[in-house]
Amino acid sequence: MNARVLIKNLSALDDGPVSVSGWVETVRDQKKVQFVVLRDESGAVQLVNPRNSDADGVVIADEPATSISSLSQGSFVTVTGQLKHDERVKLGGIEIKLATLEIVTLAIPETPIAADSSLDKRMDWRFLDLRNPKQNLIFRIQTTFEHALRTYWVDNDFIELHTPKLMASASESSAELFEVEYFDTKAYLAQSPQFFKQMAQSAGFGKMFEVGPAFRADPSFTSRHATEFTSIDSEISWIDSHEDVMALHEDLLVAAFTAVKAKHGDEVKTLFDVEVTVPSKPFPRIPLAEAKEIVKQHGYEVPRDDDDMDPEGERRIAAYVKETYGHEFVFLTDYASSIRPFYHMRHEGDAGLTNSYDLIFNGTEISTGAQREHRIDVLVEQAKEKGLDPEELETYLDFFRYGVPAHGGFGMGLARVLMLMLHQTSIREVTYLFRGPTRLEP
Template sequence: MTERTLVSQLLSREDGPVSVSGWVETVRDQKKVQFVILRDETGAVQLVNPATRPAEDGTDQDAAALALTSAISELATGTFLTVHGELKHDERVKLGGVEIKIGTLDIAAAANPETPIAADSSVDKRMDWRFLDLRQRRNNLIFRVQTTFEHALRTYWIERDYIEVHSPKLMASPSESNAELFSLEYFNDQTAYLAQSPQFFKQMAQVAGFGKIFEIAPAFRADPSFTSRHATEFTSIDAEISWIDSHEDVARMQEELLQTAFQAVKDKHGAEIEELFGVEVRVPAVPFPRIPLAEAREIVKSRGYDIPRTDGDLDPEGERQIAAYVEETYGHQFVFITDYHPEIRAFYHMRDEETGLTKSYDLLFNGVEITTGAQREHRVDVLIEQAKEKGLDPEHLDFYLDFFRFGAPPHGGFGMGLARVLMLLLGESSIREVTYLFRGPTRLAP
C-alpha cells in the first residue's frame, strides 16, 4: 500500500502513484467529470474522476468505474476517506498546481449529509459544533500560530536557563482572594478550590532557590462575565525571576520575550495570517513605551473621555484611548502602564518607599490589558501588614507566609492570558474564536 502523503508535500513529489487521506470539503458532480476537494491538516487538493454513467441503451460498462462514480456522487461534506491515485502537476490547477486522478476511494467514516453549521452561523452555534467549526483552514491556522507562539516562549526561557514548573490546580485555600473561586468537594469532607493563578507557587519556587521559572497552564475564575475577553477557564502564561531591582527587570524580560515570539509567528505564518485574517503581524520594537497610570488618566481625559471608574484605574475605553495615543505618538501596539496605587493592586505587590505606589505594571496590547506584572514583597512582616490592609486574615495565609519566614530573594514576575494575545494578534473579536474549547458561565460542552 502506498504510504500516506500530506497535501503540503504533494508539490515536491514527482508525478505518479500517491495516497492522500482527509475529509471532503466540496464535491462538484458534473456529467462528464467529478471533482472533489479533499482537505487534510496541512492543506487542500483537487481530486478528479472521469465520470462513468450508466448507458441509456443498456450497454455493459466497467462495473468498478460505475461504482466509483456512484460513490463520489454520494459523498457528503465532512466524510473522511483515503484516496489512492495518480498525482499530476498542472499549473492550470488553481489549487496548489497539482491534482490527483482517483484510482480507488476508501471511506473511513461517512458524514451525515446535512451539516448543522454554515459560514454565517452565530458564534454560539459554531461553538456547539466546535469540532466541525475547527475544520476550517482559518481555524486550523489559529492553533498552528498558538503552537509557534508557545514554542518561541519556551525556547526563549529555556535558552536562558529558566526552569519549567507545573503547579497544582487543586488548592486548599484561595490563591489570591476569596472572590472568583470555584470550590468542589474533596476527600474527608474537605473543600478544594480550583487555582485562579499559580501566583503563590511560582513565588515558592523563588524561595526554593530555582531562580527563574515559567509555566503555561490552565487557570480558573468564577467570574460571570460575558465579555469578549473573559473565560472561566483559560491558559495562563506565567514567569517569575529572582534577584531583581524592580518591576522594570520583569518588564524588560517580557518585552524581549514577546518580541521573540512575534518574530517567530511572523517568520512562519505571517503571509498566511495576512491572507486569511487580513492582519499584518508587527514585530514590536523594544523598549515598549511606559506611562505612569496618573499620566495615562490625564492623557485619556485630554482626548475627551472621562473615566467613570472611582478606583483610579483605567476602564476598557480608557485602555483603548491610551493605546490610540501610543500608536499615534510612538507607532507602537504595546504600552506598559505603571505605578498603580496599592488600593487597586494585590497585597503582595511591593510598594515604592518614596511614592507609596506599587512596583507594578499592566501591559496593554492593541488597547486591551493582557498582563499584570510586579515586584513582589518578600519581607514577611511587610506582607502581613499589607494583607491586613486588604482585609485578609494572615492566619488564612499561613501556608503562603511560611515561604518567607525562612529567607527569600527579591523577586517578581507576570501573568499573561494566552487567548487574549492570540485574539489581538489575529484581529479577532472574541477569545472564543481563538480558544480550542471555550468555557464560560453558560458553556460546559462540548
C-alpha cells in the same frame, strides 16, 4: 502508516502516483466526470474522476465512481491516484486523477453550521468549526507562539513547573472561586499560580515558568473573559524592580512574535488580512496616572471613583501610543496600591504606588506584572491593610519567614494575546473549547 502525503507537499512533487487522506469539502458529481475537493490539516486539493462508459455511451457504475456518488461533506477518505500539475486548475495548479478511494468514515449528510452561523452556534459544533483553515491556523500559531516562549525560557535556564490547581484555600481572593468536593473536605481551583510561583523563589529555583489552566468563577459574559483560561506565567529572582520583569516580558514577546511572523506571517496575511508586527524594544512605558491624564487631555475622563483605568481608557491610551510611537504595546506602570493586591511591592518612599504594570496590546490588557513584596513584616502589614487575615495566609507567609530573594513576575492570558494578534473580537474564537458561565460543552 501508508505513504500518505500532506496536501501542502503535493505541489513540490513530480507528476506520478500519490496517496492523500483528508475530508471531503465539496463533491461535484457530474455525468461524465466527478470532482471532489479534499482537505487535510495542511491544505486542499482537487480530485478528478472521469467516468467510464460502455459501448453504447452509458455511464458504468464502477469504482471509485459509485463511492464518490455516496460521499457526504465531511466524510474522511484515503485516495490514491496520479498527481498532475495543470495550471488551469484554480486550486493550487494541481489535481489528482483518482485510482482508488477508501471511505474511512461516511459523515451523516447534515451541515449543522455554515460560514454565517453565529459564534455560539459554531461553538456548539466546535469540532466542525475547527475544520475551517482559519481556525486550524489559529492553533498552529498557538503552538509556534508557546514553543518560542518555552525555547527562550529553556535557553535562559528557567525551570518549568506544574503548580497544583487544587488548593486548600484561595490563591488570590475568595471571590470568583470554584469550590470542589474533595473527599471529606473542600478544595478550590487555583485562580492563578501566584503563590506557588513565588514559592519557587523561596525554594531557590531562581527563574521559573508555567503554561497552564487557571479558573475564575467570573459570571461575566464579555468577549475577554472565560471561567477557564490558559495562563502564561513567569517569575524571576534577584530583580531590582519591576523594570527587570518588563525587560523579560519584552524579550519573550519579541521572540514569540518573531517566530509567528516567520512561520505563519504569509498565511495570517492571506486568511486574516493582518500583518503580524514584531514589536520593537523597549516597549513604551507610561505611569498609569500620566496615562489617565493623557486620555483626559484627549477628551476622555475615566468614569471610575478609584485610581484604575477602564477598558475604554486602555483603548484610548493604546491609540495614542500607536499614533505617537507607532507601537502596538504599552506598559502602564506604577498602579496605585489601592487597586493592587497586597503582595505587590510599593514604591520606596511612596506607599501609594506599586512596582507594577499592566501590559496593553492593541488596546486591551493582556497581562499584569509586578515586583513582589518579599519582606515578611511589610507583607503582613499590607495584607492586614487589605482586610486579609494573616492567619489564613500562614502557608504563604511561611515562604517569606524562611528566606526569599527579591523577585517579581507576570501572568499573561494566552487567548487574549492570540485574539488581539489576529484582530479577533472574542477569545472564544481562539480558545480550543471555551468555558463560560453557561458553557461546559462540548
